[in-house]
Amino acid sequence: MTIRTTQTAEVQELLKKVAGFHVEGGNERVKKIVHRFMSDVFQLIEDFDVTPEEFWSAVYYVGELGKNGEASLLAPGLGMDKYLDIRMDAEDEAAGLAGGTPRTIEGPLYVAGAPLVEGFARMDDGTDVTGQAMLLKGQITDEDGKPLANAIVDVWHADSKGNYSYFDKSQSDFNLRRRIKTDENGRYVAQSITPSGYGCPPEGSTQTLLNQLGRHGQRPAHIHFFISAPGHKHLTTQINLAGDEFTYDDFAFATRDELVVEAHSVEHSADGEKHGVTGPITEVEFNFQLVSTDKAELQARHERKRALEGAAVA
Numbered sequence: 001m002t003i004r005t006t007q008t009a010e011v012q013e014l015l016k017k018v019a020g021f022h023v024e025g026g027n028e029r030v031k032k033i034v035h036r037f038m039s040d041v042f043q044l045i046e047d048f049d050v051t052p053e054e055f056w057s058a059v060y061y062v063g064e065l066g067k068n069g070e071a072s073l074l075a076p077g078l079g080m081d082k083y084l085d086i087r088m089d090a091e092d093e094a095a096g097l098a099g100g101t102p103r104t105i106e107g108p109l110y111v112a113g114a115p116l117v118e119g120f121a122r123m124d125d126g127t128d129v130t131g132q133a134m135l136l137k138g139q140i141t142d143e144d145g146k147p148l149a150n151a152i153v154d155v156w157h158a159d160s161k162g163n164y165s166y167f168d169k170s171q172s173d174f175n176l177r178r179r180i181k182t183d184e185n186g187r188y189v190a191q192s193i194t195p196s197g198y199g200c201p202p203e204g205s206t207q208t209l210l211n212q213l214g215r216h217g218q219r220p221a222h223i224h225f226f227i228s229a230p231g232h233k234h235l236t237t238q239i240n241l242a243g244d245e246f247t248y249d250d251f252a253f254a255t256r257d258e259l260v261v262e263a264h265s266v267e268h269s270a271d272g273e274k275h276g277v278t279g280p281i282t283e284v285e286f287n288f289q290l291v292s293t294d295k296a297e298l299q300a301r302h303e304r305k306r307a308l309e310g311a312a313v314a
């Protein structure tokens, strides 16, 4: 039988003291959030009749999570990154900033400061001999199709074993990570290695919890991007390679239909040969549309939207 105590005066008073309601100073927003959070934790413990052993094993788990540096990996696994994206999409919609290539989650494995290259970029250091060469190209435009020259395509992905440089110390610095400046036609092109999907460390904290939920910790083969250009909204997104077992079963919930791309392997690629790549190569082409943030364009967009809504009502 569940013991009910959360609504007693004693517990309600305890929660107010926990949150610092009874003292001056501190941060009002933090106080309110901590009060709500702890009230919900107390309520959950009561509703599920959580035992002290269960509670302390959770505390131990959080300690291990921090020690393993996996808090930012568990977050996408628990849908946090996706939920924050859903909120940002809704905010963009409300601000008239929706449109262009959809965003998706950044993930925890970005490393700033990758080498900046103009036009063609060789992203891999040539040591991943088991991997297949990949030619990655595309064009950055605004929503009207106007090419955006000098946009920065900040791109990063895993190697053929699903590991990321910097986190995988066996890889050279910034292996498979580059910032590419688009040419006068807004184009970027890179030679790299075709990424494999990523899996959470099997013995790690994230997978330990996912196992309790009967879930896997796999991501499909994917490539991460930050795309930026003056006067346009910064884009954080990824593309998922089609045909991967996990393309539509991503433990981090990042997949969006518009971001699934065919990656066809060819014996010879004219583009590849232009850059000295002979032999089988995977070609991946993805174009990005950025949303303008300049006021005139936003105003015009609002007018168009109002006109459309007006027409719909009439």
Ligand SMILES: O=C(O)/C=C\C=C/C(=O)O
Pocket: 073, 076, 105, 106, 107, 108, 109, 158, 198, 219, 252, 254
């Ligand atoms: O970067 C990875 O592949 C692993 C982590 C999970 C999320 C993500 O990628 O967005």
Ligand SMILES: [Fe+2]
Pocket: 107, 109, 198, 222, 224
């Ligand atoms: Fe990733």
Ligand SMILES: [Fe+3]
Pocket: 142, 143, 231, 232, 292
């Ligand atoms: Fe523009």
